[in-house]
Amino acid sequence: MSLLHQPEHVDDDNVLVATLDSVKVLLQLLKAINFRECGIIFATEKGLKVTVEDSKSIQASAFISEDVFETYTLNAEEVVFKINLNVLKECLNSMSSSNYIALKISYKGYGDSLRLIMSQGSSITGCSIKTMEPEQMLDFHTGTLNIINKVMLRSEYLKEVFNELDPMAEYVEFILSPNTPYFRLSTHSIGGDCRVDIPKDCDMIESFQCTSLTAAKYKLSHIKPSCKPLSLSQKVSISTDERGLLCFQYMIRIENYNGYIEYYCTPIVDSYDD
Amino acid sequence: MKCTIPGANMKVLARAVQSLARIGDELYVEPDANSMSFRSVNSSRSAYASFTFNRSFFAFYKHEPSQPINSSQEDSCKCKISMKSCLPVFRSPVMLDRKVENCKMRLEDDGCKLVFEMKFRMGIAKTHFLPVIECETLQVVYTKDDASNSLLAQVQLFSDTVQNFHSTQEEVTLSVTSQKTSLRSYTDGSINPSKRKSTEILLDPVEFDKYVVNNETAITFSLKEFRALLAFAEATGQSVEASFDSGGKPVVFAVKHENTYEASFVLSTLSPEIDSTPQRMREQNSNTPVVSSVGTGAKEPTIPPNMRQSTSVASRINLTPSNENRLEEHFPELRGGTPRGIERVSVRKGESPSLLSNIRSDKSGNTSSRHHPDQTRGEKRSRPLERTVNNQEGSAQEDIHNNTHASFQGNRLNSSCVLSNRMMASNAINQERTSKDLSSAQQDFNTPPLMMSNASSVSLQLRESDYEDDTVASSPQPVRKRPRLLDIFDSTFDPTNIPGHDIIIADDSGDEPS
Numbered sequence: 006m007s008l009l010h011q012p013e014h015v016d017d018d019n020v021l022v023a024t025l026d027s028v029k030v031l032l033q034l035l036k037a038i039n040f041r042e043c044g045i046i047f048a049t050e051k052g053l054k055v056t057v058e059d060s061k062s063i064q065a066s067a068f069i070s071e072d073v074f075e076t077y078t079l080n081a082e083e084v085v086f087k088i089n090l091n092v093l094k095e096c097l098n099s100m101s102s103s104n105y106i107a108l109k110i111s112y113k114g115y116g117d118s119l120r121l122i123m124s125q126g127s128s129i130t131g132c133s134i135k136t137m138e139p140e141q142m143l144d145f146h147t148g149t150l151n152i153i154n155k156v157m158l159r160s161e162y163l164k165e166v167f168n169e170l171d172p173m174a175e176y177v178e179f180i181l182s183p184n185t186p187y188f189r190l191s192t193h194s195i196g197g198d199c200r201v202d203i204p205k206d207c208d209m210i211e212s213f214q215c216t217s218l219t220a221a222k223y224k225l226s227h228i229k230p231s232c233k234p235l236s237l238s239q240k241v242s243i244s245t246d247e248r249g250l251l252c253f254q255y256m257i258r259i260e261n262y263n264g265y266i267e268y269y270c271t272p273i274v275d276s277y278d279d
Numbered sequence: 280m281k282c283t284i285p286g287a288n289m290k291v292l293a294r295a296v297q298s299l300a301r302i303g304d305e306l307y308v309e310p311d312a313n314s315m316s317f318r319s320v321n322s323s324r325s326a327y328a329s330f331t332f333n334r335s336f337f338a339f340y341k342h343e344p345s346q347p348i349n350s351s352q353e354d355s356c357k358c359k360i361s362m363k364s365c366l367p368v369f370r371s372p373v374m375l376d377r378k379v380e381n382c383k384m385r386l387e388d389d390g391c392k393l394v395f396e397m398k399f400r401m402g403i404a405k406t407h408f409l410p411v412i413e414c415e416t417l418q419v420v421y422t423k424d425d426a427s428n429s430l431l432a433q434v435q436l437f438s439d440t441v442q443n444f445h446s447t448q449e450e451v452t453l454s455v456t457s458q459k460t461s462l463r464s465y466t467d468g469s470i471n472p473s474k475r476k477s478t479e480i481l482l483d484p485v486e487f488d489k490y491v492v493n494n495e496t497a498i499t500f501s502l503k504e505f506r507a508l509l510a511f512a513e514a515t516g517q518s519v520e521a522s523f524d525s526g527g528k529p530v531v532f533a534v535k536h537e538n539t540y541e542a543s544f545v546l547s548t549l550s551p552e553i554d555s556t557p558q559r560m561r562e563q564n565s566n567t568p569v570v571s572s573v574g575t576g577a578k579e580p581t582i583p584p585n586m587r588q589s590t591s592v593a594s595r596i597n598l599t600p601s602n603e604n605r606l607e608e609h610f611p612e613l614r615g616g617t618p619r620g621i622e623r624v625s626v627r628k629g630e631s632p633s634l635l636s637n638i639r640s641d642k643s644g645n646t647s648s649r650h651h652p653d654q655t656r657g658e659k660r661s662r663p664l665e666r667t668v669n670n671q672e673g674s675a676q677e678d679i680h681n682n683t684h685a686s687f688q689g690n691r692l693n694s695s696c697v698l699s700n701r702m703m704a705s706n707a708i709n710q711e712r713t714s715k716d717l718s719s720a721q722q723d724f725n726t727p728p729l730m731m732s733n734a735s736s737v738s739l740q741l742r743e744s745d746y747e748d749d750t751v752a753s754s755p756q757p758v759r760k761r762p763r764l765l766d767i768f769d770s771t772f773d774p775t776n777i778p779g780h781d782i783i784i785a786d787d788s789g790d791e792p793s
Binding site: 165197 | 361363374378392402
């Protein structure tokens with residue numbers, strides 16, 4: 006541990022230095038959003054954010070706020086770089102067990118590699134991962150301004166509902182309404198139709214704020230990646246806006262730390278057919 | 280039709296559907312006045328399964344034949360749905376058991392959809408609308424009550440027994456006598472049994488809860504469907520009853536739970552005619568390549584292995600009248616004479632005549648050049664037998680006096696001859712009759728003496744047939760002797776009497792299991 010806390014004269018070059026008590030937090034969050042190979046890391050004074058996007062339709066972000074870190078030093082306004090998440094995962098996993106591994110991240114700025122030092126007991130692993138030019142990511146936050154309907158649930162039972170969505174179906178329809186059906190998921194396929202109704206007085210719903218009926222269809226292949234963060238989470242909040250943008254916000258608790266994952270999904274816009 | 284299944288019973292229904300899914304691709308739902316049945320049959324119609332749930336299984340059961348859409352439909356409540364549609368409904372029996380409070384099942388008024396409405400503990404409601412393929416019923420004809428044999432045992436007994444078979448084992452044979460029962464793996468003739476592991480488990484009648492055997496018999500049925508039943512019975516912990524008569528008639532496996540539900544699996548069994556021949560014999564014959572070996576011509580220095588094989592076979596021509604007759608019944612086409620190649624070819628029962636004739640033509644393709652062009656069909660037919668028998672004598676002598684391979688081959692031949700001689704000695708009377716038959720009425724000869732050889736000599740033949748690839752094609756055929764020599768030869772020839780029969784001049788160079 007002392008190695009990680011040495012006062013480093015090289016720290017002056019680093020725009021970002023952070024130490025974490027346990028690698029597990031970062032690792033689990035990364036695994037949950039790793040549906041694409043690469044992701045973009047944003048470091049701000051609030052903490053670290055890792056974002057993964059696919060086909061301009063879905064975007065997942067994992068947040069680790071700066072109070073989760075042991076130490077967190079940011080010497081620049083904003084630090085953004087793209088990195089291969091698979092490689093990052095492998096590095097974080099490289100020590101035999103992921104318990105009690107301390108991690109130090111350091112980054113010197115644009116073009117530099119991301120350096121990791123991990124220590125467990127008396128063994129130390131160092132990694133240096135190349136970074137890439139960050140791509141422009143869609144900003145879905147504007148969607149959160151005009152939320153029409155929002156439901157907060159406990160994740161337990163929703164996990165099974167999502168896992169059992171008909172794999173043969175192409176679309177899944179989300180209906181949120183202040184009246185019955187309050188919250189409905191439905192799928193259609195050649196094997197038949199399936200409908201899941203969750204009433205608003207159901208035990209697992211913590212809060213139900215719906216102003217008007219929204220119904221939108223999403224591709225099942227876009228919803229499926231959200232099952233991973235859902236299975237990790239304790240609570241989830243589902244909200245839609247007038248454009249049908251679906252937003253999942255997951256609260257995840259790992260080893261006494263809270264992490265958050267946000268998941269956006271754009272709807273299918275039907276032109277003429279069903 | 281409307282009914283409600285309480286949560287506690289959902290697990291049973293789920294397992295029933297999963298079991299049915301292992302049988303066929305379609306699920307027949309047939310509600311009656313007092314019960315509901317779920318049925319399935321496999322594509323080859325050789326396995327049928329039916330689960331019947333009585334009124335007491337349901338929390339609410341209402342059956343009214345809905346208005347027929349057209350007058351030809353008597354009861355449009357019966358329907359058939361795709362297994363693929365309904366499996367997701369019952370995917371996880373354990374989860375269903377824990378989470379489902381009840382499940383309502385109904386057939387939509389228009390008869391197009393079967394609806395399952397499941398209420399979960401949290402207030403969540405899940406509704407499945409399954410499209411109905413058509414309204415048709417499954418009818419099966421079988422009787423269970425007057426079966427001559429009936430065994431009842433805890434499912435554990437059957438499961439433990441069946442566990443010993445490899446998962447790829449397709450069929451098993453259940454043999455029952457009043458003293459014991461055995462379950463052994465069944466291989467059809469196409470696979471070399473000496474290369475395949477086979478398992479046999481013996482069970483004592485005391486292990487069964489009920490053991491009624493009025494007809495000692497053996498039945499062979501498919502293991503896959505039986506395993507599906509056992510999976511259901513294990514989950515619900517019931518005992519399994521097997522009712523059957525004899526091979527060829529279906530076997531019924533039943534699992535009953537008080538008055539609540541009953542499962543019946545009706546599996547077809549192999550007919551005994553197909554099953555009666557010793558496995559190895561049939562298999563060995565089928566391995567035999569069609570190589571020409573009947574012909575006239577000069578003495579042949581090396582005896583092709585297939586010749587030796589045929590001679591050994593031929594020497595075992597000990598037809599008992601009963602066998603002969605039975606085979607004639609099944610192969611009337613043989614009655615007209617021996618197709619030329621038949622002693623080398625598998626004579627599996629049920630083989631079509633066309634197969635035999637194909638083989639015939641193959642052989643003629645090989646040997647036509649060898650034969651006297653004026654040989655008639657009748658002659659040809661009769662000749663193979665005597666020729667092959669005589670070849671034994673000729674070949675034995677040639678073996679001894681000639682070749683590098685000869686002695687070794689001679690040994691093998693001799694050993695097989697020894698065995699066959701023993702057989703022949705014991706069937707002396709038949710022998711004479713046979714030889715007479717040969718000389719006078721060869722047309723009546725039917726080849727299936729193959730069926731008669733004993734297994735050990737067959738295994739020798741197996742090894743000999745390994746040498747088929749050493750045969751030089753279209754090599755000249757051994758001398759054919761006159762039939763008169765047959766009797767003397769057969770009853771007095773003992774290869775061990777010939778000096779030097781056990782001297783190996785040269786070891787065989789090819790690989791072979793010694």
